[in-house]
Amino acid sequence: MLRPATETSPRDDAGKSTGPHSAAGSDAVKALAELQKEYSLERIESWAREGRSVIWGGNSWEAPLILSCDTTPVGFAELWKEDSLHAESVAESYHQIPGEFCSMIKAMIGRLHLRKDNAIKRILFFGSICEPISMVLDHARHDGYDVHCIDAATAFKEGERRTELVAFLINELQKVALWLTGKPVDEDRLSEELKFKNKMVRKVRRILDLRLKTPFYLGSTATSQVLLGSTHYFGQRERYEQVLDQLLVDLEAASAKPEKRFFIPLVLAGGVAGGPKLLKIIEEANGVVLGWVIHSTSDFREDISPLEAVAHYLFDAQLKGELGEGAGASATLRRRRVEELVDKTNARGIISSFVTGCPYGSVVQGLERQYFKKKGVPLVGLEHSVHAQEPPTEEQVTRIKAFIEMLAE
Amino acid sequence: MANEARDTTWQAAKLNLREFAKLVDDEQQSLIDAKGTKKVGYICNYTPVELLNAAGVRHSRLVKTGSPKTVSAGELYTQSVFCDFTKSCIGFFQEDDPFYKSFDKVYNFHSCSTMKRASEVIEQFVPVKLLNLPKLRSSQDARNFFREEIINFKDDLGELTGTRVQDEEVRRQITIYNRARALLKQISELRKGPYPVISGAEFLDLVRGYYYLPGEKLVQALEQVQRHLEGIPVPPGRPLRLMISGSIMADGDRRLLNILENELGARVVIEDHCAGVRPFYHRVAEAGDPYRALANGYLDQAPCARMKPLEDGVTFSGKLAREYSVDGVVYVYLKFCACYGVSKKEFISEFQKQDLPILEISSDYSESDYGQLKTRIEAFVEVLNERGGTISHEQYVNA
Numbered sequence: 001m002l003r004p005a006t007e008t009s010p011r012d013d014a015g016k017s018t019g020p021h022s023a024a025g026s027d028a029v030k031a032l033a034e035l036q037k038e039y040s041l042e043r044i045e046s047w048a049r050e051g052r053s054v055i056w057g058g059n060s061w062e063a064p065l066i067l068s069c070d071t072t073p074v075g076f077a078e079l080w081k082e083d084s085l086h087a088e089s090v091a092e093s094y095h096q097i098p099g100e101f102c103s104m105i106k107a108m109i110g111r112l113h114l115r116k117d118n119a120i121k122r123i124l125f126f127g128s129i130c131e132p133i134s135m136v137l138d139h140a141r142h143d144g145y146d147v148h149c150i151d152a153a154t155a156f157k158e159g160e161r162r163t164e165l166v167a168f169l170i171n172e173l174q175k176v177a178l179w180l181t182g183k184p185v186d187e188d189r190l191s192e193e194l195k196f197k198n199k200m201v202r203k204v205r206r207i208l209d210l211r212l213k214t215p216f217y218l219g220s221t222a223t224s225q226v227l228l229g230s231t232h233y234f235g236q237r238e239r240y241e242q243v244l245d246q247l248l249v250d251l252e253a254a255s256a257k258p259e260k261r262f263f264i265p266l267v268l269a270g271g272v273a274g275g276p277k278l279l280k281i282i283e284e285a286n287g288v289v290l291g292w293v294i295h296s297t298s299d300f301r302e303d304i305s306p307l308e309a310v311a312h313y314l315f316d317a318q319l320k321g322e323l324g325e326g327a328g329a330s331a332t333l334r335r336r337r338v339e340e341l342v343d344k345t346n347a348r349g350i351i352s353s354f355v356t357g358c359p360y361g362s363v364v365q366g367l368e369r370q371y372f373k374k375k376g377v378p379l380v381g382l383e384h385s386v387h388a389q390e391p392p393t394e395e396q397v398t399r400i401k402a403f404i405e406m407l408a409e
Numbered sequence: 410m411a412n413e414a415r416d417t418t419w420q421a422a423k424l425n426l427r428e429f430a431k432l433v434d435d436e437q438q439s440l441i442d443a444k445g446t447k448k449v450g451y452i453c454n455y456t457p458v459e460l461l462n463a464a465g466v467r468h469s470r471l472v473k474t475g476s477p478k479t480v481s482a483g484e485l486y487t488q489s490v491f492c493d494f495t496k497s498c499i500g501f502f503q504e505d506d507p508f509y510k511s512f513d514k515v516y517n518f519h520s521c522s523t524m525k526r527a528s529e530v531i532e533q534f535v536p537v538k539l540l541n542l543p544k545l546r547s548s549q550d551a552r553n554f555f556r557e558e559i560i561n562f563k564d565d566l567g568e569l570t571g572t573r574v575q576d577e578e579v580r581r582q583i584t585i586y587n588r589a590r591a592l593l594k595q596i597s598e599l600r601k602g603p604y605p606v607i608s609g610a611e612f613l614d615l616v617r618g619y620y621y622l623p624g625e626k627l628v629q630a631l632e633q634v635q636r637h638l639e640g641i642p643v644p645p646g647r648p649l650r651l652m653i654s655g656s657i658m659a660d661g662d663r664r665l666l667n668i669l670e671n672e673l674g675a676r677v678v679i680e681d682h683c684a685g686v687r688p689f690y691h692r693v694a695e696a697g698d699p700y701r702a703l704a705n706g707y708l709d710q711a712p713c714a715r716m717k718p719l720e721d722g723v724t725f726s727g728k729l730a731r732e733y734s735v736d737g738v739v740y741v742y743l744k745f746c747a748c749y750g751v752s753k754k755e756f757i758s759e760f761q762k763q764d765l766p767i768l769e770i771s772s773d774y775s776e777s778d779y780g781q782l783k784t785r786i787e788a789f790v791e792v793l794n795e796r797g798g799t800i801s802h803e804q805y806v807n808a
Contacts, residue, residue: 095754096753096754096757097750097751098742098744098750098751098753098771100490100744100745100750101745101747101750101751105751127543127544127545127717128519128522129522130522130747131521131522131523131715131747131748131751132747132751134522134544134715134747135714135715135719135747135748135751135752136751138719138752138755139754149544149545149717151543151544151545151548151550151551151554152519152541152542152543152544153541153543153554154519154525154539154541156538156539156540157539161557161561164554164557165541168550168554171550172550325522328522330529331526331529331530332529332530332532357490358490359487359490359491359522359523359526359745360522360526362487362488362489362490362491363486363487363488363491363526363527363529363530364526365488366485366486366487366488367486367529367530
């Protein structure tokens with residue numbers, strides 16, 4: 001699969017490949033970029049001002065439920081895409097959040113405070129999320145936000161008390177529907193949402209599989225957008241589906257021609273909350289992220305009631321270590337998914353990244369470092385902030401480049 | 410003559426406290442040495458100890474403060490971003506500490522996410538069972554769910570020992586532990602008077618008994634301590650009265666108390682943390698379904714800040730400050746403790762509403778900042794003394 005470098009793969013400013021097989025100039029990639037650009041906080045807030053139901057949170061495993069309640073879930077990540085340094089300083093001074101906590105929670109609460117007069121006034125969070133996020137959202141109540149908690153429920157081990165857990169969570173999900181609409185869950189609507197989500201995820205899985213053959217066609221940054229979009233569809237589901245279809249056509253065609261250029265296949269364990277800059281560095285060093293651990297590409301079950309399907313989806317994800325701390329995922333079991341992706345993608349190494357100050361990230365990285373050392377799979381640890389406006393640090397650049405160079409030898 | 414009698418009673422009481430501390434230490438050694446019995450460690454106060462006793466296991470809370478070396482051993486897994494208490498828990502296992510090593514199984518009701526992660530690491534050393542603890546403490550659904558988790562816990566203990574836990578024995582243990590909690594609360598309340606007959610450090614030594622002694626032995630020892638303390642004629646005067654509020658002050662974490670009480674002569678009269686009085690402000694119903702009773706009782710305990718709504722914990726803290734007529738509050742949170750670090754503004758605002766001076770300390774288990782810590786505490790105590798901390802207790806309460 002791997003060939004010696006005969007040519008380097010040139011890239012454009014956005015980190016997308018621009019080589020002969022690149023899709024950078026394709027209509028599909030342009031449409032994806034356009035979708036992403038339109039999905040701005042200003043745009044989302046304008047929907048809320050127009051009277052649409054919009055909430056902060058609810059943008060992970062529970063997204064189909066929220067969408068079935070005619071509500072747009074907005075990921076907390078939108079809070080730190082802009083003005084995050086200012087927001088962090090607000091959190092430290094106004095909310096008195098101690099400096100040692102991660103930039104993510106500080107940017108979140110600072111930005112919620114700065115935008116307290118805006119139209120999105122409801123927040124949903126899951127009780128099994130990390131304590132820093134759970135605690136920081138308490139401050140938002142003082143700014144008039146209506147904060148709803150889905151009570152904590154975690155599957156710690158496979159097979160343990162699944163029936164009771166599912167029953168408890170279903171009840172909690174019903175409360176979410178009541179909170180949003182004043183009515184119980186519309187199960188038919190939820191079924192439709194799950195089917196649509198499964199349909200999108202099947203396409204995403206195919207795109208990821210095709211990237212194994214044509215790794216340069218769709219850059220890592222664009223791929224991460226495809227994955228992120230599979231939850232919120234950028235608020236425009238039909239257009240999102242069209243983009244996926246276009247990408248599939250392009251990728252199927254491109255994959256007919258074997259890739260000859262040199263690259264280092266990698267698995268990314270953890271997120272890149274600070275935006276595309278780290279992915280760009282990886283690509284500049286001839287690394288290609290082919291395995292993405294934090295995003296789930298699993299299906300919701302369609303053979304059981306939709307509420308049960310949502311509950312099982314969450315508990316399965318926790319046991320696979322998918323969806324991260326936001327879903328209360330297991331720290332020790334994530335390695336199974338990492339390992340599965342290493343095998344599937346023939347990855348030469350793992351980049352394990354977390355936001356500085358994140359206890360979950362630090363322990364999961366420590367455990368995986370030990371585990372993969374024994375397995376002989378190289379792993380490099382990477383810390384980053386959520387501040388997209390900050391350039392990558394010298395340390396980050398050096399670590400990534402040195403790691404990939406080492407893998408290339 | 411009266412002074413001599415008082416001194417004799419005082420000395421007898423202090424001797425009794427030392428005996429209690431020895432009892433607790435001996436129990437730990439006895440747990441290490443015990444053969445032919447299952448030994449269980451637990452991490453969080455939301456673990457119903459009644460069931461551990463009913464199951465006939467030797468048990469102890471994993472509540473020790475680690476040395477900087479132990480903390481550093483824990484950091485092999487957590488890097489620096491966990492609180493030192495969590496790192497100590499892991500570190501003791503990593504260092505093969507004989508006490509921690511002796512446990513057959515560790516249970517953790519999912520308290521904070523950090524302890525959940527620590528439990529996952531501890532599983533590398535000893536079997537661990539994590540159990541769910543709902544956050545919404547007032548919700549009936551949460552109570553029903555917690556009851557099921559408690560039954561799950563009971564069944565698992567039965568599997569561990571090979572003997573089914575009997576409901577009657579659970580009920581008996583509920584009565585015993587209600588008595589133990591009531592005794593500790595009553596002993597703590599002896600400090601509500603102008604001159605607290607027991608220091609903060611001594612009270613925490615009694616609390617250790619709750620985590621290391623089996624129920625009946627604990628009750629017996631506490632009854633004796635209570636009798637001695639109630640017999641002490643209260644000396645005149647009113648020392649500076651302080652409250653400690655915030656993160657866990659684990660077994661052995663006495664730096665702050667040493668400075669406050671031994672070096673500066675102030676008295677800590679109340680401790681609102683999970684190794685202080687917080688677990689002793691609830692009673693478990695003794696009639697009806699024992700598992701329902703445990704679920705309700707434990708969710709009704711003075712809450713950890715992890716529980717929702719946060720206001721419940723904040724209000725409880727403020728109430729204690731009033732009940733114990735404190736002159737000031739030392740708000741201490743362990744570095745990286747999200748429950749008390751991220752929410753500190755809420756707690757501090759509550760004390761400010763009561764016009765109580767507050768000293769905020771971000772703490773860890775290192776030894777290098779002792780001088781700096783002492784300087785800050787000294788300045789705080791001086792300010793309080795100048796503010797009139799030594800007025801008569803009646804004056805203070807009336808004011």
